[in-house]
Amino acid sequence: MKLPINIARLQGEIDTLALITEGQPPVVTRVLFSEADLRGRALVKNLCREAGLVLREDAVGNFFARWEGTDKSLPPVATGSHIDAIPNAGKYDGVVGVLGALEAIRALKQAGFQPSRAIELIIFTSEEPTRFGLGCLGSRLLSGVLPPEKAALLKDREGKSLETWRKQAGCSGRLNSVRLRPDCYSAFIELHIEQGLVLEKTGQAIGVVEKIAAPSTLRLQLTGVGGHAGATLMPGRRDALLAGAEIALAVEKAATTTGSPDTVGTTGILRSEPGAVNSVPCRAYLEIDLRDTLVKTRDAALREIEQAARAICRRRRIKLEMERLNVDPPAICEAALVNAITTICRTQKISCRRMISRAYHDSLFMAQVCPTTMIFIPSYKGYSHRPDEYSSPQQIEKGVAILAATLAQCAGSRA
């Protein structure tokens, strides 16, 4: 079946959504529940309505656009991604999996396809951790990985809570109503840009994800003693920033000595207070991201970092508060889905490879709910989370074609 995918329309919609930003285009910044995020959501909701899909939204702002199937007794097949964007990001991360999935649905509709199962497009709340320091907020709640009581305690840097933010954004209902019941979906397939170099290097058009790396995040607050940079002599200083700097180096050491090439550790945040050139830093704040495809090596490195942080702070007489924000398991994707997509690629004469997702996505949590996999398309130079992130219309079109064929097959193909 050759589907009437309208790549010009899809590219136009991607470009339009990219103009809804807190930054100056081509910079895309859409932090959860910001004015830009809300306008972006409104745009996508309108496009879904125009496509004849039925919308509903849950208490945390995940929204669902449904194409009803002919057999209402069957659980739907789901697809989707996110439209929130970290500061200074590009226009394809997440968006390709939302607007691309919408185009896949429109193409199937136009081709006269009648799904047996409903097909549901999910737009997840806050895949990016910018607002609350926790990524995949929506899918964590949907899967039950994040208890609603814990989510209700989340606060942003200004101390404004998730409860306040979501109500202000018009999300009603209680957070404990968000969790999906088991068997609510037959499968979940997320289309996404690779955000790495594998496909570009190998010249393949599609990546089918077999495994998603296990992420974890540590948050540390270090409290030392401040003072005048001139008047406080070096002996006996309790400089919180220097302890933080040593910890950042310990992260690098832990990540490079596990023996696994897949371990990656990053101290992405290291802030100090009071932040004046003539003042000894009395406080430092760190966030550390550590991942591996193997839970065992990841957890060993995590423990090593925690031990190092304790030892460094003891030696420097710094008070340490350390918290594991998330320690997630890796996801193993459903073999039957991976095989089905590889076969579809072969039939359509589109090159593909099986691969690991080193970035994590809402799929990591949807894998706890139902059989899940991801379809990757190439990213120019592997760039992502920056304004020059790029995938060509032809690359996107292939991803949409494979997603559409997969959805059709999972929904009961009677085109």
Ligand SMILES: [Zn+2]
């Ligand atoms: Zn993403």
